[in-house]
Amino acid sequence: MSEATDRPADDDAWAQACAEDLAAEKARRRAEYGPPPGSAAEELRKLMDAVADKVSSLQSPLFGMAAQGAVQQVIKQAKSAVEPVIERNPDVFDHIAAAGGELLAAYRSAVEGQERRWTQGAGDPAGTEKKADDATDPRDEGPGTGEQIDLD
Numbered sequence: 001m002s003e004a005t006d007r008p009a010d011d012d013a014w015a016q017a018c019a020e021d022l023a024a025e026k027a028r029r030r031a032e033y034g035p036p037p038g039s040a041a042e043e044l045r046k047l048m049d050a051v052a053d054k055v056s057s058l059q060s061p062l063f064g065m066a067a068q069g070a071v072q073q074v075i076k077q078a079k080s081a082v083e084p085v086i087e088r089n090p091d092v093f094d095h096i097a098a099a100g101g102e103l104l105a106a107y108r109s110a111v112e113g114q115e116r117r118w119t120q121g122a123g124d125p126a127g128t129e130k131k132a133d134d135a136t137d138p139r140d141e142g143p144g145t146g147e148q149i150d151l152d
Contacts, residue, residue, distance in 0.1 A: 040093035
């Protein structure tokens with residue numbers, strides 16, 4: 001057999017082996033960590049159900065029967081208001097969740113940068129401490145000049 005005729009069978013074997021490995025890894029992760037989280041819309045539904053169950057299970061002498069009925073009514077109204085939005089726009093919640101992740105990453109980056117500036121000092125192992133002849137960063141000079149900003 002020539003090399004050209006053996007290649008398609010090899011490619012199929014490789015693809016099949018990769019698919020089997022991927023399926024085994026997914027099964028291992030499901031067994032170890034449980035099922036993967038659903039979409040943001042599904043997670044919102046689960047959260048609403050969990051909150052509703054928790055509030056319904058709270059039975060305290062502080063809450064009378066009328067108060068518990070009012071709380072359950074509010075929960076039903078909230079669920080009936082949110083459910084159609086979830087049904088019509090499930091992708092919106094995924095986009096909102098992704099945007100939240102991006103905002104968190106940006107905040108984390110800003111905080112880490114500020115922490116680096118705060119912790120730089122005389123014993124800086126990276127050798128980034130400032131020398132007297134270096135130009136100073138205006139942000140390191142402390143509070144501003146106290147100029148008043150007119151907001152009208």
